[in-house]
Amino acid sequence: MYYKTKSKAIRASKSENLLVVNRSITEYFLTKNYTTFLDTIVNANTPEYYEFIPKDAPVNPYFDIEIYNDSEYFDNPNVILELCTKQIMNYFDTLDVNIQKIILQSHNAAKKSFHMIFRVRNAHGELVVLKNVARLKAMYESSILKDLKCNGKHIVDPSVYREGLFRTMYSSKSGENRPLVGCDLSDPFNDIETFVCYTGNNFVLAKGLACSPSRASTSTSNSTTTTTRLCHETDTQLTNKDTQIIKEYIETTYKTNVINVFTQTTPHTHTQFIIISLDDLFCPFRGACHKSNHQYIVIDKHSVKQKCHDPEHKDLKHLLGYISQLPPEVLAVVHRVLAIDTATKECQTYIHENFDPDVQDILFDTNALVFQGNANRRLTTLLTGHTVGCLHPRTVHEIDNSGYCLKCLDCRSVFPSQLRIPIDPKYNELTTFLMNVNQLNVTNNISIHIGNTSDDFSCDVQLDESIFNNVEVTKLFNQILDGHKIAKFAEAFALCTDNIVYSNTQWYVFDGTIFEHDSDMMMVKQALMKMSVQLFAIKQHYEHLPHTQQYMQILKNVKSLIVKLNKPGFKDDIIKEARYFFHEKDFFSKLNSKKHLVPFTNGVFDLVTRQFRKTQKEDYFNFSVGYPYIENSDTTDQTLHNQVTMFINKILPQQEVRDYVLKKLSECLNGDIPNTAFLMFIGDGANGKSQLLNLMKATMGQLGEKVEVTLLTRKRNNANEANTEKVKLMHKRFAFLSEPEDGEKLNIGLLKELTGSEEIVARGLYQNSMTFVMEAKLFLACNELPEIRGEDTALWRRIRVVDFPSRFVENPNEPNEYAIDYTIPSRIREDITWRQTFMNVLLEYYYRTDITEPLDVQLNTNEYRSQNNKFFAWLDENVSTSEMDVLRLSDVCMAFLKKRAAPRALTQYKTHVEQWIHQRYPTLQHKYQDSKLLGIQYKGWKGLVLNAN
Incomplete structure (x- = not known):
């Protein structure tokens, strides 16, 4: 029995204690359980079934992913699948669980669809599920997955997180033939486990996980948290003694002379710095000395760094260390002059007056840029019920630019959980200090007195190294988020991308088989857009951490970069800068230089070793035959093989001539074989010679070419004249020409030049001249042999005339007449198995050494020579x-x-x-x-x- 409305089906299911399911979206019906529902699906001829997800039923986490063919992820969906998996792992990171990843796929030419279902089990083997679909929706909305879009469409569909339908395994949408089936990337699973509401009897609800941070990425032990005990002085001016202490430290540590030491305050933020002018012209960013621009050192509330006055390097800084690493006497000066001590004292007063009269020492964490102090036991009870798995939470007071809170150092839980308590403006020293610390994460303009130049200064960002697990990548993204967006993003792009080359003002992208010329930079831009994955990883990491001002600033910068990365101008600037990192000077000399390799779409065949292997980037091909290689032993369609063989046998019925022609065609596979023969195929029309050459060109793919016969009949070009037909032969291994016009004669000089395996000089339209060695073996198809003037021995050593005696007609009656097959051109053009079969024939003949020039070819050649x-x-x-x-x-x-x-x-x-x-x-x-x-x-x-x- 089918129900037309969902409400009627739900009422009936409650009275009969049955499961509501759906067919074709419009028809609801009841079934006993998921096992019987699965049987119904499997036994249907064309399944169109949907699981019904009630609003109050426990669910396993799931995602509905749709990647359209205009998306950069269409050819690389693994990026999205890995992001979804990482989101689930982060969500359950505070629990000891085992996660099973089930992936179903349903693709067509327009889009790729995936269903991901996660079954999470705890240490006791119990299935851990979410209370209802609303909890799953909250998890989705707190993740970066909601921001993944292409042309305004969500990649991870948010509409499935409500009471409604979810397509089942083996089912297709109405009118489509693309059922959901298991994906190779999936963990092993039973079909019944693909139902998102299937829990069995042994399950528990996940508690306390909503938007919770990852313990692995946020926990900090006492041994790794850098804190500094502070003095309580109020003088923020440098004394002569202070200057001498800093000068001696800099000169002793960095082996350089100090010109001056002074403080500098920014006009808008009132942020104070200590500036040390150096008598040093050597620039670490240039790797050489400037003529006049000296170096200087900046000490702020966070770090010590070297900078340069040169305008070219104004955005660069060289990190020398952190203030926590300074000697005690230098550190005392820095704390006092930069007002850290004053702010610390007022922070203690603020906590004492408002929250905890027993608070003792307050510490300033120079890494997290927050104040912290131990809280008494009475306040610790406020965190009870908010901590995750902490029986005895280590509670501290924490103050940053966003306000005050209590925090557990173990699980990072906070109270209040939503918003921090704002700091009263009357604590001016504390609020000013925290505001200035926050400003260290954005670009400030400070005036340096030497040379009357202005310089941009921004403090170093230090990302968690666990995000990328790569020191070099982390360092570059630190610099990117620190303000060096164009140059360092270009460098990071090059570091994370190994399939792009820039040479001779052109971009080339290696697709796993060949280097494709990216004339409009579309592929380069698509590769650049994939860098958003790294930005999303940073965003996801810090979204799950407590919202300190430092982390909020990082998130703000990351989101700004993601937006900019979608703007054409920003991408163009990065790509322009990236040319220096992707440039490969000798790229063109390497292209197609390995002439003994035959490039297929699934690898290369080495004619020297007789082995087929995977294509390597170092093979440097930008041409291929355009289809995958299949060994003869793998050819299962013997009928097809016989069709191709019969086609060749009919065209060339004489065994000796056929072997000779196929041997000469097989030599085209290797560009290193000298080009010593020019074969002329003659015979009346409809004798198959053109179809044989068409099959050869189709088999050679991009390594074959058809050129105009004027290449051999016209006069030689002037040295500076363009000749596009010659340029077309560059890196080709096979070429053929059609019949010349009546009365046209072959140019002996051009013919000798193109059949001598010598260097050719040619120029395309609006291009510079280029020089290349002629690899292509030339073949001419004609009904009547063209006239050749002269008796040149070297020329006649190359010319060979092959007669094609067969004729293909409607009603064959005579010897060597065969029925014409009008489907042959279509098969050659459309059916790659014809090309694959003929390629195997060529490879077989390539290794034959028993074939000599037949007498029939010699006689035809001598006769032609006499006629001319x-x-x-x-x-x-x-x-x-x-x-x-x-x-x-x-x-x-x-x-x-x-x-x-x-x-x-x-x-x-x-x-x-x-x-x-x-x-x-x-x-x-x-x-x-x-x-x-x-x-x-x-x-x-x-x-x-x-x-x-």
């Missing part, structure tokens, strides 16, 4: 063998030219005749030399004769 040499063609028609004759050069020239040849022409014709004889009659002596016939001396070629006609 009119003199050779004339010799073929007019010269024949005759054992009793001698062929003389003068007779040949007279018969061919119809006149006597000039001496220079005679030499050229002699060379051509020798070449012709060497090709046509290799058994005859091809050299022009003295011969004797029937006792008569002749100069010529013995055994040949001019035909009578």
